[in-house]
Amino acid sequence: QVTLKESGPVLVKPTETLTLTCTVSGFSLSNARMGVSWIRQPPGKALEWLAHIFSNDEKSYSTSLKSRLTISKDTSKSQVVLTMTNMDPVDTATYYCARIVHYGYAVGFDYWGQGTLVTVSS
Amino acid sequence: AIQMTQSPSSLSASVGDRVTITCRASQGIRNDLGWYQQKPGKAPKLLIYAASSLQSGVPSRFSGSGSGTDFTLTISSLQPEDFATYYCLQDYNYPQVTFGGGTKVEIK
Numbered sequence: 001q002v003t004l005k006e007s008g009p010v011l012v013k014p015t016e017t018l019t020l021t022c023t024v025s026g027f028s029l030s031n032a033r034m035g036v037s038w039i040r041q042p043p044g045k046a047l048e049w050l051a052h053i054f055s056n057d058e059k060s061y062s063t064s065l066k067s068r069l070t071i072s073k074d075t076s077k078s079q080v081v082l083t084m085t086n087m088d089p090v091d092t093a094t095y096y097c098a099r100i101v102h103y104g105y106a107v108g109f110d111y112w113g114q115g116t117l118v119t120v121s122s
Numbered sequence: 123a124i125q126m127t128q129s130p131s132s133l134s135a136s137v138g139d140r141v142t143i144t145c146r147a148s149q150g151i152r153n154d155l156g157w158y159q160q161k162p163g164k165a166p167k168l169l170i171y172a173a174s175s176l177q178s179g180v181p182s183r184f185s186g187s188g189s190g191t192d193f194t195l196t197i198s199s200l201q202p203e204d205f206a207t208y209y210c211l212q213d214y215n216y217p218q219v220t221f222g223g224g225t226k227v228e229i230k
Contacts, residue, residue: 046224052217060217106172107213112165
């Protein structure tokens, strides 16, 4: 059974650094057909992709947020970690981690975590 | 960056109606497009990948079509459990993917 679960603070202050952890089970982070992304959704708004990490540890970031994001993984712990620096109230959102799987040449986010709401406020 | 524009942003429909949602890409993306359903307070769910391939376990009343810049999600006969927000997602630039703005399907 594949599961992903996000964990981290529910409240951060402006200018602080956010660290979120995605703990996965039912698959390995070293599986070449899979990767993990972080995606966020401000209240009442659309989804926004943030970052992705491949099985070979290659990383990719949203162009608009690249300077603030770092993604990493610990395969032995089945965890993917996202850090976002210099948090601002506009970063208030539900943060999801999601598994991406390759269907031949196509891809899809087939499993998602439940999401964790992070509020940025002093 | 590739922009994805969905229309309409919301619609009202009745159970049994045929519903069509469109998504337009700012440039050609072959058929590198997926559709996701999201219910309030829940994570999105994958419905369609590669523009027209139905994800395992998804009812056959959902179908997708299109290629290049214009795509469509169709629900052939709307069911009560289908009232939700739907998002398209381009993965042409994978992993730099982009979601559309969403279409909320409400009960008429």
